[in-house]
Amino acid sequence: MTDPADPTKGDWTKDAEQRLLEQAIRFAPIEGWTSRMTRLAGQAAGFSEGETELLLPRGPADLAALFSRRHDARALLMLQATAPETLKVRERVARAVEARLDAAGDDEAAARRWAGFLALPQNLAVGAQLAWESADTLWRWAGDTATDENHYSKRALLAGILTGAVAIRLNAGRGAALRFADRRIDEVMRFESWKAASGFKPTQLMETAAAVLGRMRYGRAERPS
Numbered sequence: 001m002t003d004p005a006d007p008t009k010g011d012w013t014k015d016a017e018q019r020l021l022e023q024a025i026r027f028a029p030i031e032g033w034t035s036r037m038t039r040l041a042g043q044a045a046g047f048s049e050g051e052t053e054l055l056l057p058r059g060p061a062d063l064a065a066l067f068s069r070r071h072d073a074r075a076l077l078m079l080q081a082t083a084p085e086t087l088k089v090r091e092r093v094a095r096a097v098e099a100r101l102d103a104a105g106d107d108e109a110a111a112r113r114w115a116g117f118l119a120l121p122q123n124l125a126v127g128a129q130l131a132w133e134s135a136d137t138l139w140r141w142a143g144d145t146a147t148d149e150n151h152y153s154k155r156a157l158l159a160g161i162l163t164g165a166v167a168i169r170l171n172a173g174r175g176a177a178l179r180f181a182d183r184r185i186d187e188v189m190r191f192e193s194w195k196a197a198s199g200f201k202p203t204q205l206m207e208t209a210a211a212v213l214g215r216m217r218y219g220r221a222e223r224p225s
Contacts, residue, residue, distance in 0.1 A: 016055055019045040021066045029109035033060040033117035060117065061126050067107070067114055068130040072137045074103035084143050090189050093158065096138035097181045100162060101169050112170050131159035138162075157188050 023041035024033075031037035038059045042052030056062040078099040084092045104111045118127035135158035144154060161184045169177035 071103040092142040135159040
């Protein structure tokens with residue numbers, strides 16, 4: 001965020017973050033996404049320990065977020081030559097997922113350690129947030145303008161596809177990851193088609209669950225207030 005008193009401050013911060021990230025990508029394959037790696041990256045980028053902590057208050061978690069967002073931005077660059085409005089929705093999603101997988105291709109060694117870091121129990125929330133951000137970025141490119149509950153369900157489903165596809169890409173290669181993504185996208189599109197045809201809404205499921213719990217507890221259905 002740019003400081004009104006110093007218009008260059010925001011640019012300096014972004015530049016500093018990217019310098020730190022470049023060094024982190026160098027060290028991560030050996031050190032992993034750790035506090036030690038963060039310190040080494042800061043030193044290599046020419047920052048004091050205090051400056052590094054100021055730029056990365058959450059340490060490796062902040063670097064992991066910068067890493068993911070760099071790949072989101074790189075995916076959008078790859079998609080610039082594609083006009084999403086000329087494609088069916090299923091094709092848009094498939095093209096977007098493919099671009100996001102390829103965006104991390106040059107950083108695969110660091111990405112392996114990044115995925116391991118996010119798989120740790122204490123980092124699951126960070127991983128879920130980043131997957132959601134990636135899904136939101138891709139859906140916006142695809143032209144999604146939903147503002148109701150579909151906005152959230154679409155992103156949750158695509159975040160799950162991305163998480164699984166990235167893991168498969170790192171362990172079994174690009175082809176296996178794309179095949180997995182294609183299968184999952186087909187499943188999602190079938191579900192969306194059924195949902196549209198049946199008029200089903202996720203909130204109906206919650207109301208049904210509440211009614212069942214009400215009968216179990218009180219012997220009668222309890223309508224949610």
